[in-house]
Amino acid sequence: MSHPNPIDAVETARAVAAGELSAEQVVTRALNAARDLGGRLNLFLSLDRERALDRARAVDSARAAGRALGPLAGVPVALKANMCAEGFESNCASRILAGYHAPYTATFVMRLLDAGAIPIGVTNMDEFAMGSSGENSAFGPAKNPWDEARTPGGSSSGAAGAVAAGIVPIALGSDTGGSVRQPAALCGILGLKPTYGRISRYGLIAFASSLDQVSPFARSVRDLELLLELLSGADPLDSTSLPLAPLGRSGEEGARLDGLRIGVPAQYMPAGLDPRVRTAIEASLATFESLGAKLVEVSLPHTDAAIACYYVVATAEASSNLARFEGVRYGMRELGDGSLQGMMAATRAAGFGPEVKRRILLGTYVLSSGYYAAWYGQALKVRRLLRRDFDRAFEQCDVIAGPTSPTPAFRLGAKTADPVAMYLNDILTAPASLAGLPALSLPCGFAEESGTRLPLGLQLIAPPLEDARVLRAARAFESATDFHTQHPALFAS
């Protein structure tokens, strides 16, 4: 069989529709790779082999019967473990939700299924999506396919690793402050956080509701475009989903970017930036110039306040969202001293990991009476200033470009003792999240470190609702470079 790994979802669906590959072959191969390579890298928390194979056979029979196939018919996809779908254990990589099966299916999963895609399993993550390295998973950290001693990034660590390792062509993660863009960068693949509200959150277990956004991973821009078209669009089940039609694909080849103004914020290229990151970003900016784009310097003066702002807003929302896990309605229960209070306290003490507890404490504090105005209220004002920074910058440019992550993938264990060092990873991704903007990370180079090649990511940010604009810039960059075609040595084949 000609193997589908180096090809993207669009090509996989074409090969299945043309009868060059059966969906059963494609899905069997993905399931086996998820078990073997995924097992070695701790990428998946559970696989749904039987249902996936049944769905694959249904695609093959539909084809044999001459019925029309969906645009993702036969394409295996991985989900993040905070996504609800019938048949999957949606445990958020937390002990408190071990064994939890949602009684309903997320809108975005329904839309994938309607397009013929085949979910094969749920992937490892930081517990409740809180983290930047995957190390806050209750089930052990996922490993980076480029170097198993390093993090794939987080919190969507397993989903990013599964795409980078060639197990699936596409996966869904969630991005609250960078959890899709940062792992995409560290794993050498693409990740798109759409405008807040573009994709329904119904069926995504909430971390910070004003920031959470379902976000796809892929190895090509056209796959991201297809996923955005399929997943976007209003949903009556999510009152924060935008009342807009799905975003169509442009259909252009987009080889040139004549006249596009690319803004480069000084704050995203600080003097202390890792020189390998700087070199790759400068080369990427030169590529954009060669494609006809014009570079302009812009300023985002409140960038320094973004981490403090993010970790107040996100923890405040998390403390409220996670109140529902009390041993009564979902997942595990510890009886404690037998009283109701005792049961709830014992369940939460045993069920949540240390980072989740830290955030619940912090979030409860910043919302508490007497401190609310000083912390949460203040953070909301800073959030507004960050958005205003972007609005002003976009008066001078069409797209903002810079690094996605200040460093390449770091070693597992390097930052676990220092939460603030871990939080600082998000400095380049949290601002666009707080402002609700569409932002994408795509492969833009490699850093050599002790004999291994570590991928680097370029982040592109556009004004609200201009998701198509970041995709257009990414498509031109992709056609002029070959970073996205490079795979780690253990790429599944």
Ligand code: GLN
């Ligand atoms: N690393 C950030 C955090 O820990 C972002 C997480 C996310 O986007 N889910 O909150």
